[in-house]
Amino acid sequence: MVDTPTYDATRNRVEAYFDRTATRTWERLTSDAPVSGIRQTVREGRDRMRDIMLSRLPNDLxxxxxxxxxxxxxxxxxALAERGADxxxxxxxxxxxxxATKRLPDHLAARVxxxxxxxxxxxxxxxxxVLAMDSMIYYEAPDLGRAIARLAGRTRRSIVFTVAPRTPFLMAFFALGKVFPRADRSPTMIPHVxxxxxQETTRTGAAGAVHEVERVSRGFYISTCLEYTA
Incomplete structure (x- = not known):
């Protein structure tokens, strides 16, 4: 099980942030509405990362x-439903x-x-x-290893996910977040190698392996795509 004090506490912070603080921000960021220059780089980076992750799966799902x-x-x-996935x-x-429910085109409703x-x-x-885009970026390495292993037990082919890479830029932001905490700050990304x-995934006994696919660096969006395969 992944339910540990660190995993549970992080999950609760993520829930509070996205459901009570950042809903309107994310709704705008993921739309076609005009955004600031910084947020535009995040939008472009996320679009690129989504394409990379989807490229790891067959076109016909x-x-x-x-x-x-x-x-x-x-x-x-x-995008997955358009390829025929359930x-x-x-x-x-x-x-x-x-x-998400309101945005999904009617012709795809039966697939999602x-x-x-x-x-x-x-x-x-x-x-x-399994695809997990920027949803695991807030967790410590041991919890990430356990999370991948837990999903692996129910996944026949692959798990494609992202983490925040351990770059000087992100490490500086990580340090600032520790020094100047704020109640309304988004959950802190944990940079990883x-x-x-x-290693943490292997330590759980998972039979497969994790490898790096590609890194996206677009302004304020920096993320690395990883893939677990059995």
Whole structure:
């Protein structure tokens, strides 16, 4: 199980931030509405990362069940459904799920099941693939290793996910967040070295391996795509 004091505390902070503080910000960021220059780089970076993650899966996903873990406002879920996947889209924020449900085109409604809750819940069932874009970036390495291993036990093919890389830029922001905490600040990203995530996943006894796919660095958006395969 992944339920540890650090995992639970982080999950609670993420839920409070996205469901009570940042809903309107994320709704605008993930739309076509004009945004500031900084947020535009984040939008562009996220679009690029989504494309990279989707490239790890077949273009034809008919007959495959895919978990969009931390689906946010639903862009990944929509893209997966367009490829024919049976998508389970879950997010910790009910408000973001509401936005995602409203945005999904009617012709894809039968292919996507939305739910709010913990992306690691065993109740979600078995999957062919799991995609987790920027939904694991707030967790410590041991919790990440346990999370990947737990998902691996219910995933037949691959888990594609992102982490914040351990760069000087992100480490500086991480240090500032520790020195100047604020109640309304977004949950702190934890920068990682991919090899450490691979080690922590192996330590759990998971049979597969984690490898780095590609890093995206676009202004204020910096993220690394990793993939677990059995």
């Amino acid at each position: 008919n007959g495959r069940r895919v978990l969009d873990a931390g689906c946010g406002t639903g862009a990944m879920s929509e 998508v389970v889209a879950i997010d910790i924020s009910p408000q973001l799920i509401d936005i 099941t939305f739910a709010s809750g913990d992306m690691l819940s065993d109740d979600l069932g078995q999957f062919d693939h 991919p090899a450490r995530i691979a």
